[in-house]
Amino acid sequence: MKALTKKEITAFYGALAAAMPEPKGELHYVNPYTLLVAVVLSAQATDKGVNKATGPLFAIADTPQAMVDLGEEVVREYIKTIGLFNTKAKNVIALSRQLIEQYGGEVPENREALETLPGVGRKTANVVLNIAFGHPTIAVDTHIFRIGNRTGLAMGKTVRAVEDRLEKITPKEFTLHAHHWLILHGRYVCKARKPDCGLCVVREWCHYPEKTA
Structure with missing residues (x-):
């Protein structure tokens, strides 16, 4: 599978940003x-x-x-x-x-x-x-690892390889929230067993060859 182009990557993140302007982690904490x-x-x-x-x-x-x-x-x-x-x-x-x-x-x-x-x-x-x-770090969990490889956004055989690739290709304006956008997208839309491609805001740029209806 071919990797996303620079133009596609920008559009990919732009769509996630438009759908979730202020993404938040789901763990509760006070400090x-x-x-x-x-x-x-x-x-x-x-x-x-x-x-x-x-x-x-x-x-x-x-x-x-x-x-x-x-x-x-x-x-x-x-x-x-x-x-x-x-x-x-x-x-x-x-x-x-x-x-x-x-x-x-x-x-x-x-x-x-x-x-x-x-x-x-x-x-x-x-x-x-x-x-x-507020550091622009990207913590790669199973969701992000899956999305990186499934969509062509950031392919790699290891978690660290995907992290390094994401840090390299993610446009600066999207780095702060990239972690949350990708995790939430993987958790609720681009799910492991059967992705909900019909609900996917980045479907247009995703290179996954087996999209669901």
């Missing part, structure tokens, strides 16, 4: 710290499931110190409906301690620093940098 925790908890879990668990948790612990004061056992009880909750509870307490000890309780605005925190990888760091600090 950069709770965003970080929510993203760590969202691995192999739905945003809806994470929000259900973190609503009560963040109501009593929205800072690293408050979370540490709760303790791992209590955190585990709050998030037990989320997959891998035992490991995630350990990571939440450990990353909270590290934030207190190394960063004065603040979330660092730095990818390398974020990636040293327990449970935080490149994708999580990119989400936090984008949403909390």
